[in-house]
Amino acid sequence: MAAPAAFSLREVLAAFQGCVTERREVLLGPYLRGWRGLIRFLHSLGAIFSFVSKDAVAKVQIMEGYCGGEQRERYVSLQSMVEYELASGLVDLHKRSGRPDSGCRTVLRLHRALRWLQLFLEGLRTGREDSRTSVICTDSYNASLAAYHPWVIRKAATVAFCALPPRNAFLEIMNVGTAEDAVAMLGEALPYICNVYSITQELFAHHKLLDLP
Numbered sequence: 001m002a003a004p005a006a007f008s009l010r011e012v013l014a015a016f017q018g019c020v021t022e023r024r025e026v027l028l029g030p031y032l033r034g035w036r037g038l039i040r041f042l043h044s045l046g047a048i049f050s051f052v053s054k055d056a057v058a059k060v061q062i063m064e065g066y067c068g069g070e071q072r073e074r075y076v077s078l079q080s081m082v083e084y085e086l087a088s089g090l091v092d093l094h095k096r097s098g099r100p101d102s103g104c105r106t107v108l109r110l111h112r113a114l115r116w117l118q119l120f121l122e123g124l125r126t127g128r129e130d131s132r133t134s135v136i137c138t139d140s141y142n143a144s145l146a147a148y149h150p151w152v153i154r155k156a157a158t159v160a161f162c163a164l165p166p167r168n169a170f171l172e173i174m175n176v177g178t179a180e181d182a183v184a185m186l187g188e189a190l191p192y193i194c195n196v197y198s199i200t201q202e203l204f205a206h207h208k209l210l211d212l213p
């Protein structure tokens, strides 16, 4: 059997570039394609991260279900999703009620993880050649996602981070070329991720959706 084609993180990050429209709407199709690519990359880092990818896959699947379901035209963008789910009373605002997870609460989890990704990639990009990926990763995690995770997940995450390869090796497994090429690519791609993050943050803040259970 042929080995799966090596894929480059450049294409993955480009999906986030393609998901913002001129009207500053975030399109769910490319957003989820970006996530699928990130999850694939995560798989290449080994089984130690499978508890992370399992959860990420579950969340992406929920969203793909909505995007391919009966109400698919309501799930074209984050903006149309928020409007539809709120107007139809589909979002548990204070306590989970046993109803299916809403798109809003599901995207919120991915959105918080995107903040981690932004900090982590920025840390890698600007880090010194001899800096440790595990330290960059732990610092980014503690400054973002950790606040939303119980102790046991924080512990498991921190242990897994120790398995990450050194900075330059990590930049090379991104498959963009040399470590310098990867740093240059990150410099180009990160503003787009920041943009997706801030538009989503604004949208969720506006509708008071930043603490959905």
Ligand code: 1PZ
Pocket (backbone or CB within 6 Å): 038, 039, 041, 042, 045, 049, 051, 052, 055, 056, 109, 110, 112, 113, 116, 117, 137, 141, 145, 148, 153, 157, 213
């Ligand atoms: C390069 C190294 C990758 C490290 C990944 C860093 C993120 C660590 C996150 C660990 C969370 C895993 C377990 C599941 C947690 C869930 O409880 C939470 C909340 O969901 P809920 O329980 O409310 O339904 N899920 C999340 O916070 C979403 C986490 C998604 C992480 C995606 C990481 C993508 C990695 C890309 C790698 C380049």
